[in-house]
Amino acid sequence: MKKTGVFVCHCGINIAGTVDVKKVAEELSKYPGVEHSEDYIYMCSDPGQNKIIDAVKEKQLDRVVISCCSPTLHETTFRNACKFAGINPFLCEISNIREQCSWVHSDTEKATEKAIKITKSTVERILRNEPLEPVSIPVTKRALVIGGGIAGIQSALDLANSDFEVILVERSPSIGGRMIQLSETFPTLDCSQCILTPKMVEVSKHKNIKLLTYSEVHEVSGYVGNFKVKILKKPTYVDPEKCTLCDECIKVCPIVVPNEFDLGLTGRRAIYIPFPQAIPASFTLDIQNCPGLVPIACGKCADVCEPNAINYDMQPEIIEAEVGTIITATGYDLYDKEQMAEYGYGKYPDVVDGLQFERLLSASGPTLGKILRPSDHEVPKEVVFIQCVGSRDPELHCAYCSKVCCMYTAKHAMLYKHNVPDGQAYVFYIDIRAGGKDYEEFVQRAIEEDNVLYLRGKVSKIFEENNKIKVWGVDTLSDKQIEIDADMVVLAMAIKPSKGIEELAKKLKVAVNQDGFLSEAHPKLRPLESVTSGMFFAGAAQAPKDIPEAVAQASGASAKAITILSQERLYHSPTVATINISLCSGCGMCVDVCPYDALSLEDFKAQVNEVLCEGCGTCVATCLRAAIETKNLTPLQIHEMIKASIGG
Amino acid sequence: MAEEFEPKIVAFLCKWCSSAGSDLAGVSRMKYPPNVVPITVMCSGSVSPLYIFSAFNQGADGVLISGCHPGDCHYIKGNYYARRKIALVRKLLSYMGLESKRFQMSWVSAAEGKKYTQVIEDFVEQLKTLGPQNKLRRN
Ligand code: FES
Numbered sequence: 001m002k003k004t005g006v007f008v009c010h011c012g013i014n015i016a017g018t019v020d021v022k023k024v025a026e027e028l029s030k031y032p033g034v035e036h037s038e039d040y041i042y043m044c045s046d047p048g049q050n051k052i053i054d055a056v057k058e059k060q061l062d063r064v065v066i067s068c069c070s071p072t073l074h075e076t077t078f079r080n081a082c083k084f085a086g087i088n089p090f091l092c093e094i095s096n097i098r099e100q101c102s103w104v105h106s107d108t109e110k111a112t113e114k115a116i117k118i119t120k121s122t123v124e125r126i127l128r129n130e131p132l133e134p135v136s137i138p139v140t141k142r143a144l145v146i147g148g149g150i151a152g153i154q155s156a157l158d159l160a161n162s163d164f165e166v167i168l169v170e171r172s173p174s175i176g177g178r179m180i181q182l183s184e185t186f187p188t189l190d191c192s193q194c195i196l197t198p199k200m201v202e203v204s205k206h207k208n209i210k211l212l213t214y215s216e217v218h219e220v221s222g223y224v225g226n227f228k229v230k231i232l233k234k235p236t237y238v239d240p241e242k243c244t245l246c247d248e249c250i251k252v253c254p255i256v257v258p259n260e261f262d263l264g265l266t267g268r269r270a271i272y273i274p275f276p277q278a279i280p281a282s283f284t285l286d287i288q289n290c291p292g293l294v295p296i297a298c299g300k301c302a303d304v305c306e307p308n309a310i311n312y313d314m315q316p317e318i319i320e321a322e323v324g325t326i327i328t329a330t331g332y333d334l335y336d337k338e339q340m341a342e343y344g345y346g347k348y349p350d351v352v353d354g355l356q357f358e359r360l361l362s363a364s365g366p367t368l369g370k371i372l373r374p375s376d377h378e379v380p381k382e383v384v385f386i387q388c389v390g391s392r393d394p395e396l397h398c399a400y401c402s403k404v405c406c407m408y409t410a411k412h413a414m415l416y417k418h419n420v421p422d423g424q425a426y427v428f429y430i431d432i433r434a435g436g437k438d439y440e441e442f443v444q445r446a447i448e449e450d451n452v453l454y455l456r457g458k459v460s461k462i463f464e465e466n467n468k469i470k471v472w473g474v475d476t477l478s479d480k481q482i483e484i485d486a487d488m489v490v491l492a493m494a495i496k497p498s499k500g501i502e503e504l505a506k507k508l509k510v511a512v513n514q515d516g517f518l519s520e521a522h523p524k525l526r527p528l529e530s531v532t533s534g535m536f537f538a539g540a541a542q543a544p545k546d547i548p549e550a551v552a553q554a555s556g557a558s559a560k561a562i563t564i565l566s567q568e569r570l571y572h573s574p575t576v577a578t579i580n581i582s583l584c585s586g587c588g589m590c591v592d593v594c595p596y597d598a599l600s601l602e603d604f605k606a607q608v609n610e611v612l613c614e615g616c617g618t619c620v621a622t623c624l625r626a627a628i629e630t631k632n633l634t635p636l637q638i639h640e641m642i643k644a645s646i647g648g
Numbered sequence: 649m650a651e652e653f654e655p656k657i658v659a660f661l662c663k664w665c666s667s668a669g670s671d672l673a674g675v676s677r678m679k680y681p682p683n684v685v686p687i688t689v690m691c692s693g694s695v696s697p698l699y700i701f702s703a704f705n706q707g708a709d710g711v712l713i714s715g716c717h718p719g720d721c722h723y724i725k726g727n728y729y730a731r732r733k734i735a736l737v738r739k740l741l742s743y744m745g746l747e748s749k750r751f752q753m754s755w756v757s758a759a760e761g762k763k764y765t766q767v768i769e770d771f772v773e774q775l776k777t778l779g780p781q782n783k784l785r786r787n
Contacts, residue, residue: 114685506719513759595723596723614723615690616726617691618723621693621697633690635698638702642687645685645687646708647656
């Protein structure tokens, strides 16, 4: 005789407020196969778990059902308690009577009835569960980090310094990401480049880091501990070993295109180095803009290259690697220019975005840190900064807050005033979000010490008139219409996940939210990882965040990755498919539908590779002869669960 | 007055999207009718036609299968297989004389608590107008 214990949790009043938990426990005590049934205020608490352990010992229970919250929360907790009590953890199942019952209903009688059905159905399942042992798999002690911005750099360094091998993939020619484009950082006004370049150099010199720039993730297969990745390395046509950075090639290259690093404020040649401190320190020939790789088309750069570093025959390369975990840190882009036509963005040269203004402020920027407006290189005397451009606008643009704009706008206005003390800076804002260490003080400093004029309200129109940019807005505090004849306008554009994230997320089998940011497994308790095991996130790819947060998350993600990499073997759920050989006709339909190549035919009979099988059950539903089932969720179990769910 | 007919519904929810979406509905304290008893399966692709027949056979008034949006299945393509299979099952059921509205498939992601609530509300409404299912019910 099987002896099931049923434990019904009140979850304070979360369950007991709607469901008559006493009644559930009582009804279940009469159910066939149930030996023991009780309720308790917090089953997951220490005394609650002890109740389970005691009951198991006292009544020699051999299986357990806990009626409580969703299994995503406490399945592991309760299975561990069962293990402690001497029961195989797979003989413990959760019946969800909170999220799927008490929280969504208000009629006690009906909710109780439903909770009883759910619990009975789980009892039917557990009565047919078998004890299982986890499938053990080896771990590849190497990580892949995607994205070479500050988050990716930090993750890679933390892993490498913990003595794990890291492959760092960056799609542009240099690492450094957005942070290397910034001038100074809030709230300390540290020079962004000065604090980042040492880390970049460390990456390039680290014995445990293999850096692949100008490369993209092409294909990902496998599973936690054992991912197989293919990385496409695009040809740069320049051998970094030979390139001496002599600059001769750019002197002869006839092509000029907008320079991405300066966000189009300057031009660059088709052969270029993104910025002088680029890592790797080498030129890249941008084939999209090069007139052709044959001497008839041009060939000038190769002609002048003394060290013969230019090689037109370089081919794209696919690099295959095995890794145990993957950290995605692909960062952000600014909201599209085209979307912001109402602010003259993309139309008037003196309406710039926040990143362009960073370049104007940067000592290494196009104006060497002098603030000159792009149209005529004059010093702008009236500058209007507009916050929440595209953010917090669910009707037309992004519903979310981009989080960093309040702070960088304060910084921009402050640095502008430091540069042009007789100039006037205006900031249009909805409200100021300065939650962060020393952040509020920083904004106050901009207002009080640097006399930045903060106007609470929105800008309705921006247009050019008499060589000025007219800004029409409203100050809702004084209830006045505002009209400013500005020399320059800086838009704090919304930030969004970097281009291509959705495609990448599909390859990685991780989810993204409605805005394209990577979705974490749990917003509170598992913020650094995906539900797909072995996948971790860092930086603005997951949500808008500033540098300290990105760095913190990156270190956190590395630590999480190390929890996998530091194991010799991982254990994978044993609830995999099994074949009833005597029923199998060898038709091979299951082999065709398996997404993991876990099934094969051996002597005309299907066979399961337990390491590869993820237990999705697609094969079960495909087999015409019912020869396959997934362990502990067999068709018979489902059938009995249905019966209990309908309740006669 | 006769008591209002309360349809009995069995819902097969995939663990990764729809069950998580229904959890979210709970966490957000959204309300929907208690007619559905959910059974969490790993993937919508694991729902065998046999489960559907079994449910109707045992007296379900409606059966719902809910999975990840096309392209988002945790197991890559399970929901595509589900979609194909379900189209066939639907034909078979209507051939047997069962109203096709008794059997529904929906795509509910882990972020769509609201949508899950809506799906259940609509389905319950629909089944109330159809009345009890007697076609496939055993005895
Ligand atoms: S896991 Fe949701 S449909 Fe496959």
